[in-house]
Amino acid sequence: MKTRHRVRLITGMLTLAVLLPVLFSIWLAHHQAEKRFLNELNSYTDRTLRRTIQVEEQAKIALWEINRFRGEACGPEHLKTMRRLTFSFRHVQEVMFIRNRTLLCSSLENREEDRLWPRPDRINAEGYAVWFTENNDLNFYHYMVALGIGSHVVVMDPMSFIDVIPFGSWPIDVALIGLNQNRVIASSARFDERVWQRARQSNLSTFEHQGNVYLIRRQPDSGFALVVWASRLPLEKASRDQLLLWLPLGVVISALAVVLTLRLLRRIQSPRYRLLDAINASELRVFYQPIVNLSNGRVVGAEALVRWPQPDGSMLTPDIFIPLAEQTGLITRITRQVVESVFRDLGDYLHVHPDMHISINLAPEDLASDHLLDMLTPLLARWEVEPHQIALEITERSFADPKVTSPVIERLRAAGHAVYIDDFGTGYSSLSYLQDLPIDILKIDKSFVDALEYKQVTPHIIEMAKSLKLKMVAEGVETESQADWLRQHGVQFGQGWLYSKALPAGEYIAWFTQQNTTLLT
DSSP states (O other), rough: HHHHHHHHHHHHHHHHHHHHHHHHHHHHHHHHHHHHHHHHHHHHHHHHHHHHHHHHHHHHHHHHOOOTEEEEOSSSSHHHHHHHHHHHSOOOEEEEEEEEEEEOOOOOSOOOOOOEOOOOOOOTSOOEEEEESSSSSSSOOOOOOEEEETTEEEEEEGGGSSSOOSSSOOOOOEEEEETTTEEEESSSSSOHHHHHHHHHHHHHHHEETTTTTEEEEEETTTTEEEEEESSSSHHHHHHHHHHHHHHHHHHSOHHHHHHHHHHHHHHHOOOOHHHHHHTTTOOOOOEEEEETTTOOOOEEEEEEEEEOOOOOOOOOOOOHHHHHHHHHOHHHHHHHHHHHHHHHHHHHHHHTTOOOOEEEEOGGGGSSSHHHHHHHHHHHOOOOOOOOEEEOOOOOOSSSSSSHHHHHHHHHHHHOOOEEEEEETTSSHHHHHHTSSSSEEEEEHHHHHHHHTSSSHHHHHHHHHHTTEEEEEEEOOSHHHHHHHHHHHTTEEESSSTTTOOOOOHHHHHHHHHHHHHOOO
């Protein structure tokens, strides 16, 4: 009996040794394919949502500009200004002037007699009127999206809200739904309205219907919903392709070897674990790019920029590994190391030069609580550095949830820290958005400095900052002509290769000493 029992036990173990890797491979093949499928669907949905917000914010900027007009209504200058806006803002199809619901004139040259404009479908929390309307001066049947405030309305093609190219491995489609009338405003492909009825009745955000997977993102403030969908057929093919990859491996290797080997390989190859190891080993390095007063050439401070040294001697820049850190929850640890490095590298320097400052980049996660202020306060006291000498740079994304971030930012400013808004204009900010942000300094992105010769957007940004009494720092200054243009237009500070690349702490101090000594002689 014992022999027979052992035989059964060994046979069972051998059976498990064969079946487990096979079953695991089948499951893994399907899981990987589905994960990739859903990731691509979610990524496309996020990009499309960002696009809709970008188009909407562009319309708000256009409205802000046209409402500044103070000349004769519907006069030549008024018409010229409206037409200029349709050329300046590529998503704006038409600008109209409406009084008492009567359309009096528009940016289109040829139009019919005055007519009554319909009441808005809704008025959002910011006071903007929103229309999903068939009324347009283009003389064809086509839904248009209109946004208005004051006496002006801008009209946009709803297809511009969803004009996003899928980067995935299979076709993805999207529809824009007006929430008030529950109708399809725009769609990249034929859309089955029964899908929206089902989603609305059951308040669904993800579901399957007739072989398609649907994701729904509702935007009540804007009055629309995005419905993104893709067929499961490519997913099934991708599962078979994955199975061809995993099944032979599962048959050949035992269950324990598979588990141990995959865990080891994932740890060695995973960018997240490589970054985690670098953080634990304090491998990240901080470099300092000088910030110069454009009027007199004096160095007023520097921006702290983190770098990740690689085994081959190269340096990874933040645009490569910071997104990974944000996605994997490591960004707050990197921020802590950068702050500690700044004080360790330049604490004595800042104490001796109280008119100098260092700006530190923050991620949205750094503003989720007061941990940053709790960290800065003892470091400032230890190194005898004034709070205004540590400035904080925050991107537009950091204000995505103002109820959480704005109170933290206000406390940082109350403690004496200046707050920059970084990369302004590359996201979806408008003046109405900017004027509500608790900031002190606006940084003009390098892309706008590079395009100074075109002089289309940068002057508007500068005028925005002036009107809000914000100081400005221009990034990426590389030529004297750029510096002269910025100086003449009232930009106070600049940084870029015209002055210096980002330097290690020792080289930065030496460069600063030499530069300011030269100015004094």
